[in-house]
Amino acid sequence: MAATIKDIAKQTGLGLATISSYLNGGNVREKNRVKIEAAIEELHFEVNEVARGLKTNKTKIIGIIIPELNNIFCAEIITEVEDLLRSHGYATMICDCRTDERREEEAVEFLLHRRVDGLIIMPSGRSGKYLEKFTKAGKPVVLIDRKLKDIDCDSVLVDNEGAAEDAVNRLLKAGHTRIGMIAGPKDIYTAQERYSGYCKALEQAGIRPDAKLAAWGNYTIEGGADAMKELVRENPDMTAVFVSNYEMTMGAIIQINELGIRIPEELSFIGFDNVEFAKASIPKLSIVTQPTKEIARNVSELMLGRLEEAEEAERKEYETVRLTTSFVEGRSVL
Amino acid sequence: MAATIKDIAKQTGLGLATISSYLNGGNVREKNRVKIEAAIEELHFEVNEVARGLKTNKTKIIGIIIPELNNIFCAEIITEVEDLLRSHGYATMICDCRTDERREEEAVEFLLHRRVDGLIIMPSGRSGKYLEKFTKAGKPVVLIDRKLKDIDCDSVLVDNEGAAEDAVNRLLKAGHTRIGMIAGPKDIYTAQERYSGYCKALEQAGIRPDAKLAAWGNYTIEGGADAMKELVRENPDMTAVFVSNYEMTMGAIIQINELGIRIPEELSFIGFDNVEFAKASIPKLSIVTQPTKEIARNVSELMLGRLEEAEEAERKEYETVRLTTSFVEGRSVL
């Protein structure tokens, strides 16, 4: 069995409090410090964070709920968040919910039982009702990428509408008028925002958005491919397309190859995220990219901040950070 | 403050043991069951897994240490493992170590303090010395994708050598003799295996492996691009290339586009992993793919099995599962 502070106390002849104090950076007489360190070394003592957690009512664990770890956008953010939190002593417990709201609710329950100190979530639904238990317990919740009704908390978003608007404007400027869009699931916040950016750009150019030109994918590769196929079938006059996430961008490209359509001669193309993929394509794709590192940094800082402030008395107003996207020029627009 | 079983006991007038028994699926008189459930509902009771963990000395948490969550091969496996373990009541604590051995050792320590019940690891180094603390504590360790010296435990691998050999044989059969390879880091197990498969195939065909034709990348996109550049520069007579992981495959393709080399006319190409990317490329890439789901399933089952068996007396011999890869035919070999 592993050694406990009791063993250390016995070995050194000191009291429990002294050992505990040493462990928590308190002041200990030099002579005793040496003794304690020797005992720790000798008995291979390792603090038991579980016991500590029970006592302090803080587990130093942050729960993370995401729709899909396989989604590169998620993965990039999570790696970074995990790194930042761990460097502050926090472990993360990640739950991949496969874009399933029911599973998300289960995950919330799961993490609640495990008494995580805070929750970072990229939610699939529209309402944050099921997060109440967290906020009521005084535990911080930080939303990534999507906004939720029925809940007060911090969130970090990107300017989805602006990003889509900008992309479509570029296509308009290149002279296109029949511009298709592969949008995300209708019930997802970001997808709606991006779609509305698309519409806004068209309207500003005096073009009425045509329902036939919008295909609703499901943020997956397959969904992107299907949507692309539909778009091409329904719109022989379409000369450009804007795809609104990475997985669907890849799917669309696969489909375009399948159909033998040439980019940009026959179809101008603007995709989303993953600069590397854009560079690996022929021709290089023009894409909208999101600042994943910056998102991660903001999320972590917000979380860490709330965690600290829980110690203190007052809390600051909830923040909504909105970051801007970038555009990476390729050769897919003509 | 959250309700505890004490509160439930008080509310129902029952003893602590009864509540605990109910919570753990024991037999409780029907009448009391109803009472308990009502109290739980009313007081919003949620079991505290931390306290439970302290008492039972089991946290129901599995630590996972990987080199890079951003690496799609890792991400695919981890998603699946996480899913399987969670469905058995286990949470996962993931540590991304950025292919850094020092960070891996820190992660081991980190997870040890948190008293995880088992460890799943895709190690960067060659020795498993630093995992001793785990095995000594009687906690199961399962290795993914790489084998380690100085440690006895289960592992799940793929037949790397065979996969590389097969790929190179295909190039040989197509008539190539000057075949390049972009290998992974020399100190990584899988990289060595794949390189040795490459050599084996050549030797069997009576060709002496030429050091100039082997470029050692670092399993990243950038590394793949650099290696490709070097290979082309040093070997004007090279007519085919085999790339040994996904990230480097993408990097190589980016570089090939950059250099304006045409596949397969000027260069035949076989890549690794990620069928989707292979399909999205022009022409479609021929690739070796690894069975990530199957790896995940094996890893989870091995871990779950060990966890159970810890309850019982004896333990089975350590297993090494070796899975086979597949080959997906594209149009990149001529």
Next chain:
DNA sequence: CTGAAAGCGCTAACAA
């Protein structure tokens, strides 16, 4: 089947 009591390893008053 149920109640009482002990204790998992740690922290945090409080005294000394």
Next chain:
DNA sequence: TTGTTAGCGCTTTCAG
């Protein structure tokens, strides 16, 4: 500074 003591919320004997 250091020692003593009392729990954190749960499981688990052991009686009843």
